[in-house]
Amino acid sequence: MNTSKKVGALVLVELGASGFSLINLKVMGALARLGEFTSLEVDLLVAGKDCAAAAAMAARVPGIRQVLLADDDRCEHQLPETLAPWLAHLAQDYAYVCVGATTFGKNLLPRIAALMDLQPVTDVVAIESANEFKRPVYAGSALAHLRTEQSIKLLSIRASAFGEVALGESSAEVVAITPPPSQTISRFISQQQVQSERPELTAARVVVSGGRGMQAGENFQLLYQLADKLGAAVGASRAAVDAGFVPNDMQVGQTGKVVAPELYIAVGLSGAVQHLAGMRDSRVVVAINKDADAPIFQAADYGLVADLFEAVPELIELL
């Protein structure tokens, strides 16, 4: 049911530590799917400070109408108190407003929605029509198929559910727009980025995750060695994070990050339902655990009942 009239979609571009985040290309992948049901004109909005490079990258997204750029002190750190009222105003001109279902998107989109008196659909994993979407509930134990008649649809896109579009060579026009007015109710104090040479967890082709069975933080070195062999990112269960083995941004699960790599290797990890929610859509799952009854074996394509301290070095050796 492709209408000839084009409707507008606005993508709120996420700026990561390195500029233009990969998640934006996944959001575009979701919009490509939406474009099968309705004819879309897509604008990308880049709001930040010193983000001209990210805007130039955004301009290389194929098939977009334009990039709106607010490069200003007031947009630095993208505080929702600053951005939401302004975006609620800008969003009036669009039929869809989309963002990745990351901490950035989760923080910002509902505040915009409340100001617009709209109910967003978050963590979209499937697009069934121009106004029907699927999202996981109960830690991924079920998929809710929802319809909305709201004239403006606010969506956050789960990265693991959509393919990414590739950046093109040509550039769309970058249009400078007036930044939002400043506000005084919230202030940025500091940020600690976790430094890593490895690929980003939510974007990696291979993920190696450790659980409580790793027994100590230094034993994660084993997993880092394995990951380096495979070009993989390293994740962890909540138990491993709570035990202080690794920082919490490595947590995979309902309350951590949701990943869907080609290959997920779970090491010394029992496989609680909250953890499975974060990796159940991985293409191939491998479990290495000495407890043959661990629930992770139910979710694994290939299970190896073995002591990880023997099996992982052997695996590194063989790769």
Place this chain on the structure above:
Amino acid sequence: MKILVAIKRVVDPGVRVRPLADGSGMDIASAKMAMNPFCEIAVEEAIRLKEQGLASEVVVVSIGQQTVQDQLRSALALGADRALHITTESILEPLAIAKVLHALVQKEQPQLVLLGKQSIDGDHNQTGQMLAGLCGYPQGTFVSHIECKGDEVWVTRELDGGLQTLALKLPAVVTTDLRLNQPRYPTMPNIMKARQKPLVVIPLAELGLSLQPRLQTISIDAPKARQQGIKVNSVAELVDKLRQEAKVL
């Protein structure tokens, strides 16, 4: 400082739930219920702020049927001072819940509103942000550390790439992440005492809000089941399978 904590009754996180065969919802009629784990953390944090002398009163609120009073009583047993029960038979969307809480914020005028970052049933992660928007208050979401500093609250937030600290002018809305604290257990004497604490029942209709649902649920279905996997006997066999069969190496 008065703190308002919003809590939700959900299926106990230890219970495996499945969708009903007809796609009409989840099979939870006989499931064990509990306070949402993120809400427990919010209650715990409010009580700690009171114990540190930073909060004078902790008010808990829940929205739903008669049964949510179980969770309100639990919160009172943990140390909250009084409870509000907004009664409704309907399941409300986050926007509607935020509007109800907004009405209560206007009535109660708390300096700090604490909520969990998400409920483990709907998994929306929206209500706190929406409430902050409606109130025009600053928001600290996914918070793993809180510090009161004069007329501000300093919050450390868990982001995808690390941690961020913000200063929020009070009144503010804060949503809790798992690492904010370890909730305590109620003691028997406190459970007994909680029965005497005030719990006020307010029918939703009395708030005079228009709360039309914006989303229609067509169905709730099980996700695609994974194929039953196999056990391999050695690391060599595993590597071989990953190369030859799964073709991921």
